Amino acid sequence: MTRWRLMTAAVALGVGLPGALAGQTEPPLARAVAQLRHAIGDWDVTTRFLNADGSVARAVKGTYHFEWVVPDRVVSGHSAIPELSQRSGLLFYVSEGRGVIEMVSVGAEGQLWVMTGAMGEEVRMTPPVKGADGRDVQLRFTRFAVTPDGFESRMEYSHDAGKTWQPGNHQVFVRRPRGAGGAAPAGGGEPPGPVVEPASRTRP
Numbered sequence: 239m240t241r242w243r244l245m246t247a248a249v250a251l252g253v254g255l256p257g258a259l260a261g262q263t264e265p266p267l268a269r270a271v272a273q274l275r276h277a278i279g280d281w282d283v284t285t286r287f288l289n290a291d292g293s294v295a296r297a298v299k300g301t302y303h304f305e306w307v308v309p310d311r312v313v314s315g316h317s318a319i320p321e322l323s324q325r326s327g328l329l330f331y332v333s334e335g336r337g338v339i340e341m342v343s344v345g346a347e348g349q350l351w352v353m354t355g356a357m358g359e360e361v362r363m364t365p366p367v368k369g370a371d372g373r374d375v376q377l378r379f380t381r382f383a384v385t386p387d388g389f390e391s392r393m394e395y396s397h398d399a400g401k402t403w404q405p406g407n408h409q410v411f412v413r414r415p416r417g418a419g420g421a422a423p424a425g426g427g428e429p430p431g432p433v434v435e436p437a438s439r440t441r442p
Contacts, residue, residue, distance in 0.1 A: 266356065269358025270358045271332060273339060274332065277304045278305060279416075280414040281411045282414055283299070283317075283412075285407055286409070292405050300324075301318050304328070313329070326345040327345075328341060328343050329341065329342045330342075334357075337356065337357055338357060339356075339357050339358070340353060340354045340355075351377070364376055376396045377393060379392070386413075388413060
């Protein structure tokens with residue numbers, strides 16, 4: 239898997255609500271449910287793909303949409319980056335029994351990405367996946383700068399089982415106003431917010 243394909247494939251995974259907004263004093267399950275509630279709605283997203291030195295190689299614009307499947311437990315969604323002809327289907331859910339929150343993404347290439355983190359935490363990672371070049375690659379996502387109507391996500395990747403990490407992309411999420419195509423929250427009570435999604439395929 240080339241570096242560019244890796245970065246574009248991972249775009250959809252960048253959503254989630256850090257504990258800074260959910261409140262670290264709340265139990266982990268409550269923080270995880272708050273992440274799901276915050277994700278509900280429509281988002282405009284700017285994705286900046288990064289060079290190895292952290293400089294911006296390319297910036298593209300896209301959208302994310304999330305809605306309830308099972309209130310307070312399972313969210314479905316999709317992401318799109320028209321400039322890259324890229325679309326991904328997403329699931330974002332809490333597994334109380336395993337004590338984790340996960341996002342799953344799949345795009346046109348059929349590569350399934352699963353991002354897992356402890357309930358209510360800010361960092362989630364994928365398991366190692368075999369790339370086209372034969373090397374294992376692992377992704378790490380961190381959300382920060384969270385507000386009720388926006389947040390940022392940083393993706394890094396590793397080829398050595400997490401010993402070292404390289405910059406992948408930086409995403410900025412801005413919630414669409416409800417009157418501009420945004421969806422009202424359902425089944426939750428809290429306003430929608432940041433989401434964690436994986437990406438799909440496409441080369442530019």
